[in-house]
Amino acid sequence: MEWVNETLVREFVFLGFSSLAGLQRLLFVVFLLVYLFTLGTNAIIISTIVLDRALHTPMYFFLAVLSCSETCYTFVIVPKMLVDLLAQKKTISFLGCAIQMFTFLFLGCSHSFLLAAMGYDRYVAICNPLRYTVLMGHGVCLGLVAAACFCGFTVSLVTTSLVFCLPFHSSNQLHHFFCDISPVLKLASHRSRLSQLVIFMLGVFVLVIPLLLIMVSYVRIISAVLKIPSAVGRYKAFSTCASHLIVVTVHYGCASFIYLRPKSNYSSSQDTLISVSYTILTPLFNPMIYSLRNKEFKSALRRAIIQTSHPVN
Numbered sequence: 444m445e446w447v448n449e450t451l452v453r454e455f456v457f458l459g460f461s462s463l464a465g466l467q468r469l470l471f472v473v474f475l476l477v478y479l480f481t482l483g484t485n486a487i488i489i490s491t492i493v494l495d496r497a498l499h500t501p502m503y504f505f506l507a508v509l510s511c512s513e514t515c516y517t518f519v520i521v522p523k524m525l526v527d528l529l530a531q532k533k534t535i536s537f538l539g540c541a542i543q544m545f546t547f548l549f550l551g552c553s554h555s556f557l558l559a560a561m562g563y564d565r566y567v568a569i570c571n572p573l574r575y576t577v578l579m580g581h582g583v584c585l586g587l588v589a590a591a592c593f594c595g596f597t598v599s600l601v602t603t604s605l606v607f608c609l610p611f612h613s614s615n616q617l618h619h620f621f622c623d624i625s626p627v628l629k630l631a632s633h634r635s636r637l638s639q640l641v642i643f644m645l646g647v648f649v650l651v652i653p654l655l656l657i658m659v660s661y662v663r664i665i666s667a668v669l670k671i672p673s674a675v676g677r678y679k680a681f682s683t684c685a686s687h688l689i690v691v692t693v694h695y696g697c698a699s700f701i702y703l704r705p706k707s708n709y710s711s712s713q714d715t716l717i718s719v720s721y722t723i724l725t726p727l728f729n730p731m732i733y734s735l736r737n738k739e740f741k742s743a744l745r746r747a748i749i750q751t752s753h754p755v756n
Contacts (some may be wrong), residue, residue: 452611452630455540457533459524459620459715471528474723478521481727487508487744488734495743501579502568503740505561506678506733508588510558511728516550519543520621520722527620537611539620545603547621551596552649555698558691559653562589565605565684570667587731598645606631619715621722624702646702654695661688686733693728 460467471585492498492507507686520543527533566599584748606624609631624642661684668680734740 452537452613452615454536455615455617455622455627455630457479457527457535458606458616458618460528463477467528471525474521474528475525475726477723478525479724481517482514484727484731485514488740491744491747495746498740498743501564501584502561502658504584505557507689509554509561509729509733512554512731516547516554517722517726519546519550524620535622536605540605540617540627541603544606544622544624544627546601548599548602549592549595550611551595551698553591554694555653556591556594557588558687558694559656560690561687562660563587565687566664568683568719569664569680576694594649596700598649602645605642607657608639609633620717621718623718637674640705643703650695650698650703654691656755657691659742686737689732690729693725694721696727 453622460470463470488510489507492503523535523543564579568575571578602624606627610633611627611630612632614630617626617630628639664680664684668677671677671680697720700717734744
């Protein structure tokens with residue numbers, strides 16, 4: 444289905460899973476189960492952190508915000524994708540596409556800066572333990588989250604505006620399962636080099652700057668940990684950072700592959716596969732990585748289960 448050259452595109456048709464037509468019902472069941480499990484896992488993590496006072500610390504505050512962000516991120520993309528897997532006509536309006544792009548960029552960009560804030564939290568906890576409660580007070584934590592959201596909002600607003608100000612007159616067939624930057628840009632009738640350069644630079648800002656801040660934090664963390672005389676002490680210090688490092692590696696690995704490579708290397712099939720990982724699988728694994736590797740959280744979860752099962756009269 445293509446539009447006549449003189450006709451403005453009023454809707455986009457998703458072709459992300461068109462090559463797997465015979466497997467779409469199976470994919471629907473698998474993705475639905477994963478999505479429901481993701482929602483349940485994040486709900487448990489958030490409620491446990493809120494209810495257990497022992498977890499009212501900066502690290503768990505950031506973890507709760509991360510879980511909220513992951514939940515909202517999947518809500519922007521996955522329900523529409525599930526509906527499309529069962530629908531004959533897999534379309535989204537022009538305005539709906541712009542809203543979807545803005546929202547997922549806002550949450551994704553905020554996520555990058557939130558990971559940088561979590562890296563700073565680990566740096567203060569290990570390198571300045573005596574001043575930790577002062578340097579990471581409630582106001583500071585809220586300020587870091589607000590700054591992450593502000594940066595995410597600004598970048599997503601500018602990027603979405605640049606993309607959807609371009610003319611769309613030709614094909615409306617989107618080789619993806621949601622409105623991501625590269626597949627939408629590919630459909631533009633006239634792609635401004637300046638717009639593409641600005642979008643690329645914003646991607647560099649969102650991915651490279653937070654990653655550099657995380658690397659600086661960990662260089663100082665490693666330097667401080669290596670000075671600890673006890674091997675057990677060094678292990679405990681490093682173990683508090685392992686979960687964060689795993690999540691950082693997955694997030695920046697996928698995002699860099701999608702947004703920082705030359706557009707001449709764009710591959711819709713590769714991007715669809717990578718996008719499935721960071722829109723469906725990563726939101727499931729990230730909170731689990733943090734919670735299942737953490738003895739303090741598991742103890743708090745057991746207490747919450749016991750209190751729920753045997754409430755005090």
